[in-house]
Amino acid sequence: MLRATFVTLLAGFSALVFGQTPGVTPKTILLGQSAAFSGPAAQLGIQLNIGTKAYFDHVNAQGGIFGRKIELKTLDDRYEGNLCAENTKKLITEDKVFALVSYVGTPTTVAAMPIFTEAKVPLIGPFTGAEALRNPVNRYIFNVRASYYDETEKIVEQLVSTGNHKIAVFYQDDAYGQAGLKGVQIAMDKRNMKIAALGKVERNTVNVQDAVKTINGAQPDGVVMISAYTSIAEFVRQMKSAGSTTQFHNVSFVGSTALASALKDEGYGVAISQVVPFPWSPGVPIVKEYEEVLTKAGHTDFNFSSLEGYIVGKVVVDGLKRAGKDLTREKLISALEGMHNVDLGDFMVSFSPSNHSGSRFVDLTMIGHSGKFIK
Numbered sequence: 001m002l003r004a005t006f007v008t009l010l011a012g013f014s015a016l017v018f019g020q021t022p023g024v025t026p027k028t029i030l031l032g033q034s035a036a037f038s039g040p041a042a043q044l045g046i047q048l049n050i051g052t053k054a055y056f057d058h059v060n061a062q063g064g065i066f067g068r069k070i071e072l073k074t075l076d077d078r079y080e081g082n083l084c085a086e087n088t089k090k091l092i093t094e095d096k097v098f099a100l101v102s103y104v105g106t107p108t109t110v111a112a113m114p115i116f117t118e119a120k121v122p123l124i125g126p127f128t129g130a131e132a133l134r135n136p137v138n139r140y141i142f143n144v145r146a147s148y149y150d151e152t153e154k155i156v157e158q159l160v161s162t163g164n165h166k167i168a169v170f171y172q173d174d175a176y177g178q179a180g181l182k183g184v185q186i187a188m189d190k191r192n193m194k195i196a197a198l199g200k201v202e203r204n205t206v207n208v209q210d211a212v213k214t215i216n217g218a219q220p221d222g223v224v225m226i227s228a229y230t231s232i233a234e235f236v237r238q239m240k241s242a243g244s245t246t247q248f249h250n251v252s253f254v255g256s257t258a259l260a261s262a263l264k265d266e267g268y269g270v271a272i273s274q275v276v277p278f279p280w281s282p283g284v285p286i287v288k289e290y291e292e293v294l295t296k297a298g299h300t301d302f303n304f305s306s307l308e309g310y311i312v313g314k315v316v317v318d319g320l321k322r323a324g325k326d327l328t329r330e331k332l333i334s335a336l337e338g339m340h341n342v343d344l345g346d347f348m349v350s351f352s353p354s355n356h357s358g359s360r361f362v363d364l365t366m367i368g369h370s371g372k373f374i375k
């Protein structure tokens with residue numbers, strides 16, 4: 001009788017403890033994701049989700065983390081800041097998620113930032129390189145990818161080193177585009193150079209005519225493009241139709257496979273900076289693992305976005321394991337900040353209390369024939 005009473009009290013105590021940590025039960029850990037799953041940027045959210053969820057499912061199949069299975073609640077924000085803010089509020093207050101993962105975009109994540117910061121809910125691996133999410137360091141944001149400043153520096157370096165000094169910028173007129181534009185400006189200032197021409201487009205539109213007229217009129221050697229894949233594709237098509245032979249360069253957020261699919265034959269020669277390894281290089285340990293896990297999950301269309309999602313999933317799981325069995329958000333934050341030079345398979349991630357930018361890896365790729373990518 002006494003034993004039965006003790007067991008009942010212990011169970012009640014355990015429930016009370018777990019109840020103090022939203023999203024955590026003895027059997028599950030609930031995470032939340034707001035991303036574009038419809039609209040002009042849908043492929044970014046879809047592919048990022050595929051990679052992240054595939055790794056979570058892989059871990060769950062092996063017994064989870066200290067016996068807990070990871071569950072992922074997803075909401076569509078259509079790449080609109082106000083919807084992302086609403087989704088974030090819902091995920092935290094109604095769904096009571098433990099943490100947030102794999103958000104997509106600068107204007108969306110920036111809109112959500114005050115909400116999850118005030119609630120002290122960590123966001124891991126947003127698909128954006130914006131400096132606004134990096135400096136000053138926000139205790140509740142852990143960036144896994146390199147910044148737009150890192151990417152635009154690499155692009156400008158490549159253009160200048162190959163004799164292309166007349167550089168224009170085509171950008172999305174919002175926080176994302178402005179972040180990339182500033183990165184180009186910093187890289188140009190470093191070399192005492194001026195941007196040759198500027199052209200912009202409104203988010204979630206393809207009204208690029210004015211940008212094409214302005215930029216093509218300047219006859220640049222190269223154009224750095226900072227927008228989503230639908231508007232980029234339309235811009236490249238119209239530029240080529242106008243007779244331009246400039247070199248087109250994108251930052252990684254464009255969604256490489258989605259852009260190649262949208263451009264079809266007109267994509268040949270378009271360059272894209274990448275913040276993860278080449279997804280078709282099984283000689284790289286993280287890529288080999290990614291290919292094996294995604295194939296088992298029924299996804300054989302490998303691409304940069306789903307690989308990034310997969311890497312984010314690995315960072316989340318590593319942090320959860322380091323945080324220990326008695327899981328709290330503060331323990332997860334401390335665990336992530338303790339990840340110093342962690343090798344995920346020839347891809348290094350490093351955080352600290354003063355640095356929440358896990359990687360500075362940037363590589364350059366190009367769309368080849370039939371939409372295939374070339375390193």
